[in-house]
Amino acid sequence: MLKRIVLASGNAGKLREFSQLFNSWDIEVLPQSEFGVSDTEETGLSFIENALIKARHASRISGLPALADDSGLAVDVLGGAPGIYSARYSGEGATDARNNNKLLEALQGIEEVRRGASFHCALAFVRSFDDPVPLVCSAQWRGHILTEPAGEQGFGYDPLFFVDAEGMTSAQMPRELKNRISHRAQGVVAFETMWQETMLGTDLAG
Numbered sequence: 365m366l367k368r369i370v371l372a373s374g375n376a377g378k379l380r381e382f383s384q385l386f387n388s389w390d391i392e393v394l395p396q397s398e399f400g401v402s403d404t405e406e407t408g409l410s411f412i413e414n415a416l417i418k419a420r421h422a423s424r425i426s427g428l429p430a431l432a433d434d435s436g437l438a439v440d441v442l443g444g445a446p447g448i449y450s451a452r453y454s455g456e457g458a459t460d461a462r463n464n465n466k467l468l469e470a471l472q473g474i475e476e477v478r479r480g481a482s483f484h485c486a487l488a489f490v491r492s493f494d495d496p497v498p499l500v501c502s503a504q505w506r507g508h509i510l511t512e513p514a515g516e517q518g519f520g521y522d523p524l525f526f527v528d529a530e531g532m533t534s535a536q537m538p539r540e541l542k543n544r545i546s547h548r549a550q551g552v553v554a555f556e557t558m559w560q561e562t563m564l565g566t567d568l569a570g
């Protein structure tokens with residue numbers, strides 16, 4: 365039996381990263397667009413709640429198990445903003461460029477030591493839309509926000525997110541490096557551990 369799960373995301377940057385993150389997995393992970401799943405309203409108040417909403421929605425429409433990622437950037441001095449609103453920070457018709465500009469404006473005049481921030485990633489997996497025991501995990505990645513963008517890789521806030529341990533922004537990292545250390549990479553490692561502990565021997569995991 366072919367083991368397939370739906371990846372409940374419409375974000376091209378995330379989908380690209382997941383295709384690399386899951387490429388050694390023996391389960392086929394297919395984007396929700398292949399099943400006609402469109403975005404749903406993210407009405408939760410936490411990354412975890414939104415990840416669950418997206419996973420349940422994709423599973424309901426596709427009839428398959430689904431995995432969702434809800435992620436975002438939390439800036440210390442902004443009280444954790446934009447947080448769960450990262451994708452819509454600059455309002456209606458938000459783009460990565462407008463979100464980044466709004467963030468730079470919000471941090472204008474703030475010195476480097478006070479520009480600490482974390483990327484958060486919550487992953488939620490459901491076997492069916494009404495799964496009462498979803499697999500849920502989350503991870504964080506620490507950095508600080510630059511005063512101007514640097515780097516062309518990645519997506520979203522990557523050009524402003526400077527990782528001190530690497531001496532570069534996540535948009536300056538080769539794809540393979542970001543995919544080894546990012547919030548999403550750490551989340552996937554945690555998820556795979558949970559998967560092995562709970563799913564092995566079930567129909568889905570073989």
Ligand SMILES: O=P(O)(O)OP(=O)(O)OP(=O)(O)OC[C@H]1O[C@@H](n2cnc3c(O)ncnc32)[C@H](O)[C@@H]1O
Pocket residue numbers: 372373374375378403406418433434435436437450451463483518519520521522534546548
């Ligand atoms: O909900 P889906 O369909 O997955 O796509 P989305 O872009 O709306 O995704 P989120 O709701 O999880 O919002 C996450 C936002 O946080 C930012 N973000 C998350 N992970 C990031 C990363 O690895 N690098 C840069 N920005 C990231 C980026 O702006 C995303 O749009």
Ligand SMILES: [Mg+2]
Pocket residue numbers: 406451
């Ligand atoms: Mg979203």
